[in-house]
Amino acid sequence: MPGRSKGSQLRIFFATDVHGSETCFRKFVNAATAYSADAIILGGDITGKQLVLIVQENGGWRLGAGRTAERIESQDALEATRKRLSAAGMYPILLSFEEEQALASDSQALDERFKKERLGRVESWMILADQRLRDLGIPCFVSPGNDDDKDVAEIINNAAWVENPEGRVVDVGGHEMISWGWSNHTPWDTPREQSESDIGDHLTAMASQVHDHEAAIFNLHCPPFRSGLDSAPELDATLKPVVRGGHVDMVPVGSTAVRDAIQKYQPLLGLHGHIHECRAMKRIGRSMCINPGSDYYTGALRGAILQVSRHKVDAWTLTTG
Amino acid sequence: MSELSQTSSAAMGGAIGGFYARKASGLVRQLSLRDTIFLNICFISIPLGLLYITQLSGLFAGVSVGLAVILAGIIALPHLYVYGNFAGAMPRSGGDYLSISRSIHPFVGFVVNSVFTVWQIFSVAFIINFVPLFALPAMFQTLAIVTGDQQWANLATNVSSQNGQILTSGAMVLIIGLLMIFNQPLALRLFGVLMILSLLGVVITVGALLFVDQSHFAQNFSKFGSVSKVVSDAHAAGEGSSAFNLGATFLSITILFGAIGLGQVSSYVAGEVRRPGRAILQGMLIALAIACVGLAAIAFLADNAFGTDFMNSSQFLANAGKWPVPATPFINLFIGIALPNVWLAGLLGIATVGGIWAVAVPGYLMGARNMLAYSFDRVLPTKLSEVSDRTHTPIIATVIVGVIMMGLLAGWVYSATAFTAVISAGGAIVFGTFAIVGISAMLFPYRQKAMFNDSPITKRKVGGIPVFSILGAVDAALMILYVILLFANGSTTGATNRTALIFMAVLVAALAAVWVIAWALARRRGLDLSVVQGELPPE
Numbered sequence: 001m002p003g004r005s006k007g008s009q010l011r012i013f014f015a016t017d018v019h020g021s022e023t024c025f026r027k028f029v030n031a032a033t034a035y036s037a038d039a040i041i042l043g044g045d046i047t048g049k050q051l052v053l054i055v056q057e058n059g060g061w062r063l064g065a066g067r068t069a070e071r072i073e074s075q076d077a078l079e080a081t082r083k084r085l086s087a088a089g090m091y092p093i094l095l096s097f098e099e100e101q102a103l104a105s106d107s108q109a110l111d112e113r114f115k116k117e118r119l120g121r122v123e124s125w126m127i128l129a130d131q132r133l134r135d136l137g138i139p140c141f142v143s144p145g146n147d148d149d150k151d152v153a154e155i156i157n158n159a160a161w162v163e164n165p166e167g168r169v170v171d172v173g174g175h176e177m178i179s180w181g182w183s184n185h186t187p188w189d190t191p192r193e194q195s196e197s198d199i200g201d202h203l204t205a206m207a208s209q210v211h212d213h214e215a216a217i218f219n220l221h222c223p224p225f226r227s228g229l230d231s232a233p234e235l236d237a238t239l240k241p242v243v244r245g246g247h248v249d250m251v252p253v254g255s256t257a258v259r260d261a262i263q264k265y266q267p268l269l270g271l272h273g274h275i276h277e278c279r280a281m282k283r284i285g286r287s288m289c290i291n292p293g294s295d296y297y298t299g300a301l302r303g304a305i306l307q308v309s310r311h312k313v314d315a316w317t318l319t320t321g
Numbered sequence: 322m323s324e325l326s327q328t329s330s331a332a333m334g335g336a337i338g339g340f341y342a343r344k345a346s347g348l349v350r351q352l353s354l355r356d357t358i359f360l361n362i363c364f365i366s367i368p369l370g371l372l373y374i375t376q377l378s379g380l381f382a383g384v385s386v387g388l389a390v391i392l393a394g395i396i397a398l399p400h401l402y403v404y405g406n407f408a409g410a411m412p413r414s415g416g417d418y419l420s421i422s423r424s425i426h427p428f429v430g431f432v433v434n435s436v437f438t439v440w441q442i443f444s445v446a447f448i449i450n451f452v453p454l455f456a457l458p459a460m461f462q463t464l465a466i467v468t469g470d471q472q473w474a475n476l477a478t479n480v481s482s483q484n485g486q487i488l489t490s491g492a493m494v495l496i497i498g499l500l501m502i503f504n505q506p507l508a509l510r511l512f513g514v515l516m517i518l519s520l521l522g523v524v525i526t527v528g529a530l531l532f533v534d535q536s537h538f539a540q541n542f543s544k545f546g547s548v549s550k551v552v553s554d555a556h557a558a559g560e561g562s563s564a565f566n567l568g569a570t571f572l573s574i575t576i577l578f579g580a581i582g583l584g585q586v587s588s589y590v591a592g593e594v595r596r597p598g599r600a601i602l603q604g605m606l607i608a609l610a611i612a613c614v615g616l617a618a619i620a621f622l623a624d625n626a627f628g629t630d631f632m633n634s635s636q637f638l639a640n641a642g643k644w645p646v647p648a649t650p651f652i653n654l655f656i657g658i659a660l661p662n663v664w665l666a667g668l669l670g671i672a673t674v675g676g677i678w679a680v681a682v683p684g685y686l687m688g689a690r691n692m693l694a695y696s697f698d699r700v701l702p703t704k705l706s707e708v709s710d711r712t713h714t715p716i717i718a719t720v721i722v723g724v725i726m727m728g729l730l731a732g733w734v735y736s737a738t739a740f741t742a743v744i745s746a747g748g749a750i751v752f753g754t755f756a757i758v759g760i761s762a763m764l765f766p767y768r769q770k771a772m773f774n775d776s777p778i779t780k781r782k783v784g785g786i787p788v789f790s791i792l793g794a795v796d797a798a799l800m801i802l803y804v805i806l807l808f809a810n811g812s813t814t815g816a817t818n819r820t821a822l823i824f825m826a827v828l829v830a831a832l833a834a835v836w837v838i839a840w841a842l843a844r845r846r847g848l849d850l851s852v853v854q855g856e857l858p859p860e
Contacts, residue, residue, distance in 0.1 A: 321857030
């Protein structure tokens, strides 16, 4: 990448929805130098969705259970499997047979163990970001999303180098940025969901503290409603995609409050995520809204490089790292 | 959550038990194995294969089209293996654009992918015009025979006239284009229905051919002349021997591969396929098997039903302008003459029209989506990636694809010789670009070690070389062989037409220039396009 941005320009790298992928987070941190970014921002949903039990058995290990169980024979193969699972955003844990049985019969213990793994990975990432970015002096903003436990925010708040920008106005290279990771209601009842009016209240409260809206960055996990950044499969009452004629029907699922805020305040940038399959850019008025999408389970980091001057986006591109 | 299990199992190569998923919103991949089979069959193009069953015999004396279909299917295996495994290793939409960008360079990835995209748009314009040229005239002529009503014969003539072609094919391109803009779900459902119709047509064709009696066909054909006279006229006009010729059969694959070997389209939508590690390659192989079995069965049965001599001679006479029937030789026409039945003619006609028409849907999808991808990567202007608030579709990209298709269609109708020369020369260029895909497969295990090791691609080696690299080399060698054969037999294949080659060279150079200009402009703004598609270091 040709040198850093010049003069009053700011080059931001934005990625989102890494969902626990060890590979994606490492790539995110390394993107700072690879793309010569002045600041890097990670949108919400940083924690993963699946705990994987690897059980010691007959001198080796067993991954999974039942007919699809996979046998792991060597230590090298075990390490490779753990790396592969972690790269895809899963949390592999080693257990004895007795521990597996105990966890399988105690859903509360399973939940707690899973949560411990999720938060532990976030903590390790905060340390990694500190080690890689502090000496370079590159600011790193990580905000939680709707899928993240409420405790995630606290871990980021306590991080040595990474900043949690959520719920306030922060300075990003001279641009005021507001962030909100809560989403409108989803069919899954995820940890951080709100009504549209609650989202609207929070956005209004933050936006009213911004001095220069034309230069502002709205880092809002949920994309604006009906923006083309928010198309997701329509689900039936059992949460299965509605398929008609062999094809899944898509519907807009973004936030009307986010759309209203973008339309009202017309910030320079809208940084969004949440809907992984909607990798796109959309202008709403003068605001450039971007959802770089997510392919976290493949270990590829989807992102966006945005080079901005005071009131203008000078250059941008989506990336696949 | 079912989709979470699917996602995890895809990443895990099938394991489901022992995984504990929490409540979380997430990606739902849309395309099933069935969808990938449909998409691939559509690009394999059964209607094109049906046309080749009659046309190849007029070009390559002594060809066994049935055997050529099977050989083309076998030769397509390394090509599909490479595409399927690349998609499994990088289950993201983009196909060769992504794999070549990663293995060689984004510039090469763009040129290869954009050349194939443009050629696909060419192909859609080419194939869709088979409706007024072959499918409808065959159906109307058969109806004229069955009903004795001359109006049907007139309709057959009118629909295949230049104006008839433009009106019919243009309307089909326009209707699909409008649906893609204003009601994409309906277009996709229509595509599913048309593909089912097309497959039904193959079954009906096979069934009908089983009932054709050669002597009865000869008797019915007497309305137009005699079968024996068609054969003798063709030989008198210079047709070679109809005796089986393995060399001619192998050579015909250079053209037949355009119908059989391009079933890799599901790799371009890999990011939307459920269980991509398995489904993409499976979808390619199943589609290939269905198409090969269906077309080979039709070719062998047609030889048996109408006689090899007649099949070869009919097309030869048509090429020489001496064919006595007022409709182009086509399998449906022969069946219609042999088994004159309104319902059968109607069913076969509708099924063929459906199969041909269906090709427009993935043509639009692929063209518009690739334009969006180039636009998001800043190779093409941002305007192309704009999605309408009202329709949620990329109107500008779709309109551009439609306009290009219409322009090409006009070229096909009003300047058929030049257009088919470009299609032939373009085929040679596309095979050349496919060779680059094979080369990128050769290099992939060495240039992208981590990605290769983490991928579901087999890690087996032969003589210390990864099997994937070996099959990539085989694929590249076959594609280069095709290019050599196409040029070495230019008088038959049409690949050496000078004007067409210059046109294609200019097109490739223009597409290469697009990337270089975009790269230079982005660099001036401080962005390096060759970096943004490269893999970030994970450590």
